Amino acid sequence: MSASRTKVAIATDRARAGTGAEVALTDVLLTGDTLADVAAGRAAGVAVLAVSTGRTSAAELAGAGATPTVRDLQNVSPLRGLLR
Numbered sequence: 001m002s003a004s005r006t007k008v009a010i011a012t013d014r015a016r017a018g019t020g021a022e023v024a025l026t027d028v029l030l031t032g033d034t035l036a037d038v039a040a041g042r043a044a045g046v047a048v049l050a051v052s053t054g055r056t057s058a059a060e061l062a063g064a065g066a067t068p069t070v071r072d073l074q075n076v077s078p079l080r081g082l083l084r
Contacts, residue, residue: 008044038064
């Protein structure tokens with residue numbers, strides 16, 4: 001199991017333990033601001049929301065496979081479609 005899968009597995013296990021609910025990978029949204037964050041989420045098979053508040057541009061994050069990429073989290077309107 002890769003490190004990225006392990007981190008996602010740990011997070012989903014904690015969510016299951018804390019809520020008693022089943023958590024599928026389709027329920028997970030990894031949020032990050034680096035190419036490594038995007039790569040980890042993609043390797044784990046989860047959706048990735050990239051926030052271009054760090055050194056990595058929105059174009060670079062999108063090019064790495066983040067869907068979607070936002071400049072910041074001030075406006076949550078673009079994110080509502082990602083949440084159930």
